[in-house]
Amino acid sequence: MDFSFSPEQDQLRAHARSFLEKRFPATRFAEIAMSEDGWDRASWPELARLGWTGASIAEAQGGAGQGFVEEAIVFEELGRALYAGPYFSTVALALPALACAPDLLAKVASGGLTATLAPDDPVRQSAGAKAKGAAVEARRAGDRWLLRGETDLVPDAGWVDAFVVEARGPDGIGLYLAERHDARPLIRVFDTVDTTRRLGRVTFDDDSARILAAPPAATAIIASTRRRALAALALEAVGVASFALALGVEHAKSRQQFGRPIGTYQAVSHKLADTYVETELARSLAYWAAWCVAEDDAQAELAAVAAKAYAAEAAVAACERAIQVHGGMGFTWDHPLHRYYKRALWIESFDRSGAAHRAEIAQALVAG
Amino acid sequence: MDFSFSPEQDQLRAHARSFLEKRFPATRFAEIAMSEDGWDRASWPELARLGWTGASIAEAQGGAGQGFVEEAIVFEELGRALYAGPYFSTVALALPALACAPDLLAKVASGGLTATLAPDDPVRQSAGAKAKGAAVEARRAGDRWLLRGETDLVPDAGWVDAFVVEARGPDGIGLYLAERHDARPLIRVFDTVDTTRRLGRVTFDDDSARILAAPPAATAIIASTRRRALAALALEAVGVASFALALGVEHAKSRQQFGRPIGTYQAVSHKLADTYVETELARSLAYWAAWCVAEDDAQAELAAVAAKAYAAEAAVAACERAIQVHGGMGFTWDHPLHRYYKRALWIESFDRSGAAHRAEIAQALVAG
Amino acid sequence: MDLRDGPEEAAFRATLRTWLAANVPAELRGLRGWTGPALALGRAWSKRLAGAGYAGLTWPKEYGGAGQPWRYQAVYLEELAKAEAPQHLGVIGLGMAGPTIIAHGRPDQKARYLAEILSADDIWCQGFSEPGSGSDLASVRTRIELVGDHFVVNGQKVWSSYAHIADRCILLGRSAVTGEKHEGLTYLVVDMKSPGVEVRPLRQITGEAEFNEIFFTDVAVPKENLLGEIGGGWRVAMTTLSHERGTFGFALAGALDVAVRKLVALARERAGADALVRDRVAREWIELQALRYTNYRALAHLERTGAPGPEGSVAKLRWSEANQRLTKLAIEIVGQESQVADGDGTAAYWRYQQLRSRGNTIEAGTSEILRNIIAERVLGLPRSR
């Protein structure tokens, strides 16, 4: 029973924090968020060189041979720095499927491939797409496959080199890789509230794809991808909440009203204390989920669902309290808080609502 | 559009408050609550003389010829004074059925008859009774009826002179009057948490009863009784919340910690401000419900359900915050707060939970 | 007690409702920002309201008002909200500047300002908050110096709605830096076209600019624009703020009524069977009724005593929190699509409303200050500062 990070892991965190603070100060990430592309593409090779894109990839494929706990540290720090770039898409959403092909892993580790997941999940489509019954179908063509159909609300769709597509073939849902340089699907990037993680619609029109996992194997990969994604977002949310708390505390110490720093008022200080408490509880859940995912523990599913539900709500509340503590200033476009808030809302909306996640947990408890 | 009380109504309230404060100071009601009987029986004729038992009874039957708005004022003040006695049972629960018989109304107005309602509602029975499928059946015997069966969690069952019984006869549910002096049902009074309003089990064994309303008419009376009862409890809850607030404010002004009255701390003062706000909102809903009930307005059902759900929760929260503001002292048996808290919990548990009441409202909104 | 409209109110409501149905231009519904073509539409709409007699309903007849009791203003606000019609652009003139001038102005000031407020020829804005003075209004630092026959104003105001289109500004500034801070304040009417006045829109988290910063650099204000006395600005400002709260609750409950109706429709369409959604929808519907009937109680108090009670603070506090919960529930029902700003009308509508709602607990008195007011002025608790 030892719930502490190793010295190497502590060092990874310290290094990540100082790298990101220098590389992406608040002024810089506002620029990036408002840029056409929404991403500083030059940062990707740097992340690869730091060993982050290949953290859990075996050394034989050019990775660092570590595991999800190390990736968890990176997710938390990227959340804290509001990093804009397809790390979540590539490492949380696409990597489990890419692991079916060692050549792809090597490309991810080296920074040569970014990817995302185009899910076949009606909950994760827009109302319009749901009405159309949108889905992607896969049809064999020699040793390749052809994809046809539409998938919606795909994270980072405009940025990535490749799509891992959950597509329906003759035997059920499989996982296919559509690389942009030869598949050329039609991509529409939406005007997303969190401009640093834009959603898009991807339309395939008999585009060429490679199969990564056939139906029976794909199911397990899809399930493990969801666990990774939820745990990763829980960690990002903890990073977001921590930073919002830090901004709120700093403001409460310096802003004066009625001749005293506003942090002397319990209406302010107790709100920040609650943020601290919820952030720490979210952190405990997120680290628990990370460990369960890393160890493929039997509790990984429940832990990831619980951590994401709790941490997302904690991050949203942390940003809301920080905005309130900042008064009018926290409501302005020029202050960084709203960008954190929008990321927190993005995280909260991913996969399913907190209520739906709690319903999953209750099902396991009450029925089990 | 005039949401104010008339001068006569204001006077009724002022008079009620001063009467109750003198008649039942805090020391006295603790004595009453801890007494074997739990009721100061001598107070009933006094209430009758004040015109409260017959407030809405026509002058021809010895009543005051007023309406539910006047009764509402009395309910609020009785709640504030934590009056122990079958006013709620008699005036809210039994009166609509008793109105079928003018002779009974005159007895209520004069203080000569107290009564309660034994409902046929599975939700309002204990788990034990539910398992037994308890219910009361009515069988004709000449011009009288015989009742047989069991009903549970009947308010003030140990005190009243008569039971209005929802019993199943050959044509459905009707309303019957079983007077204690001739019916003699078996009554078991439970050790109720709020000792000033004890619940009991009533078992009829072919006991003689008089029919008040036959099946088709009874349904409307049962529905209107529920509206009255919910509105009355909303008003009681407002009285309870107001008094708990007053205790909390007084304590916050006088209790010193760290060299200052604790009311200077926002952790205390904002809690009390929230109690004030919720109490005022509950009051608005309760008065609205009272007016709707008095006018038999089309919105009476929704208003009564909404007011009871909201006011009960507001009263519970008001007491909880007052206990917290009082610190350890608020947690002791000798302080009056816990009696108010237990009444608030009693009110909250009556009929259905707030969640179930909100489900009724949602059904009307979403389906309607 | 009678919660139905009396015959006169019923007639006024019916006429107004018919008038609104016929007169609210379709292109005005949901308009925000009052820039470009929206501004022209907004001005025309305000003049139309004024022309039909719906401006200054409660102003005394001697100043061109309709001299009606407060309940008419309440009905007006309810019906305007129900029709989803935009406010009169001159709300600050009608609700704050005008009543302040009526209470504290000299006859020449009344003659000069009031008619143009009523006719919607002059749009007014408010210059109270400053970057360093949000909740603590008495600490404003904008300097007012009397130099010969005019005042010279230097400083910065913030969170000023309508400033970008305003003709005049009610401004609270500091004329003395020594002594009690409340006693060094002076209240002026400033012509927004004066040299040295610069307005910069303040972009908020929704991406839109609804408020402004106003910079005053050596702005000359004629001496006759003084309202009240030099050093007597605090008392005048309190009049302005008390009028802000008069029937404010009706506008808020009206807006909440619209929001609840849209929420019910959304829930019915997309989450009709979800018990958790239903519970939260019912909560907001109950909260709406509670605010509505609290407003009616406040109105009865206002009409009887002439003074607004504490219910204005109650309504603002609870409305803001209800609107935040309600819009959050709506985006939760919409799901991940709520992150798409250019999605269909429903998603984009609720997304805007939800982000905008975060300002509700800050603007026009933070929730913290409102709770202080209730604790101190209503409950009589000792001051927390």
Added chain:
Amino acid sequence: MDLRDGPEEAAFRATLRTWLAANVPAELRGLRGWTGPALALGRAWSKRLAGAGYAGLTWPKEYGGAGQPWRYQAVYLEELAKAEAPQHLGVIGLGMAGPTIIAHGRPDQKARYLAEILSADDIWCQGFSEPGSGSDLASVRTRIELVGDHFVVNGQKVWSSYAHIADRCILLGRSAVTGEKHEGLTYLVVDMKSPGVEVRPLRQITGEAEFNEIFFTDVAVPKENLLGEIGGGWRVAMTTLSHERGTFGFALAGALDVAVRKLVALARERAGADALVRDRVAREWIELQALRYTNYRALAHLERTGAPGPEGSVAKLRWSEANQRLTKLAIEIVGQESQVADGDGTAAYWRYQQLRSRGNTIEAGTSEILRNIIAERVLGLPRSR
């Protein structure tokens, strides 16, 4: 990072679990109050725990403890809660008085007191809070005067668990009324059988008496019972309170674990299909996991640094609120029958738990004080007082 028990912990846990299964007398489960026959059972149980080596797990070996790392105490608390076994009656001696004596006591005091704490021969209580000094401990007024070779104690203490059965009391009182209030405090060990000590049970809203008032009237306390120095009581008291928080979180999470399991069973039986109930049950389950893993993080910190982190305050704050919500949900599921105290076991159980839970946010540090501690000591915000 490894969230599984290591081999030694696993062995300790397995042995303890087996021992508890064999040794917890059925009639002890759920006992409260420690009066009459319950007291004899409780004393016997405490001695049995001590005899099996489960008292003083983390105390140094030189003082008769097991000298184990904190994780053993954590496992002990988890398993004790899981078995629904009552606490050792000497918790105040083991967790507070003993460690304080080890830190501040003279060798003769250690020799005199520690062994009897471990063996459960002496039960201790705490005399800190007073009617006028709840949150503000430094303001205690109980007078301690040195008269010749003994102290004379006069005053009143309150909220003292176990006082009605205690042999000794750790008492904080005032030996000087001038100067800084923290500096006039003195810390004594008082024999509860001394003449002039009177204990009165304090009946609480559940109807039971779990705490006591202690009245001291001219109680003579030998000079050698002084712990630390005259006027140095504050520092000694801080040691006592910091030990209260060491692995306190594990006892709380253990209790919550039992409560959540009972809640799940209740929900399954009586409200299995209710989506609102399910949502709230899942919330408490998640909260439990969050507290559990926060405890593990705290434990890692404690073992590495030797000092408890802020997580003790976090655990106490959140456990108290969770227990209040959870018990409220339970009585809501039970329905109106929850008002009947003599109903079946389920209704009466939850009714007691729900009423008792209202004390959770008051006892052992109010939630308001815990939030102050977090704001000031963890976040570094300025003091609110």
